[in-house]
Amino acid sequence: MRRSWMSEEAGVKAQSLGPAVAQLASSLQAVQGLLDACLETYRCLLLVVREFIDAQLKALEEARALSQPRREKVKVE
Numbered sequence: 001m002r003r004s005w006m007s008e009e010a011g012v013k014a015q016s017l018g019p020a021v022a023q024l025a026s027s028l029q030a031v032q033g034l035l036d037a038c039l040e041t042y043r044c045l046l047l048v049v050r051e052f053i054d055a056q057l058k059a060l061e062e063a064r065a066l067s068q069p070r071r072e073k074v075k076v077e
Helices: 008-017 019-067
Strands: none
Touching: none
16 A cells, blocks of 8 residues: 655646756655555565464474373273
8 A cells, every 4th residue: 555745736846946856755755655665565574474483382282192191081990
């Protein structure tokens, strides 16, 4: 989800102030795009790490269940 820090009207106003301001506005928009992409990548990485941790916890629970001695009922005659 991309959010623009500058409205279209403000962008037109900035361009009328001069090429340096227009270049700065363009650079800031490019940096914002890069930061948005980094944030999305980080979010995806966190999801992968969460899935990995969940899988490890499940494996530990299964191993714990298998390592516990099984108690069977013994018939007494």
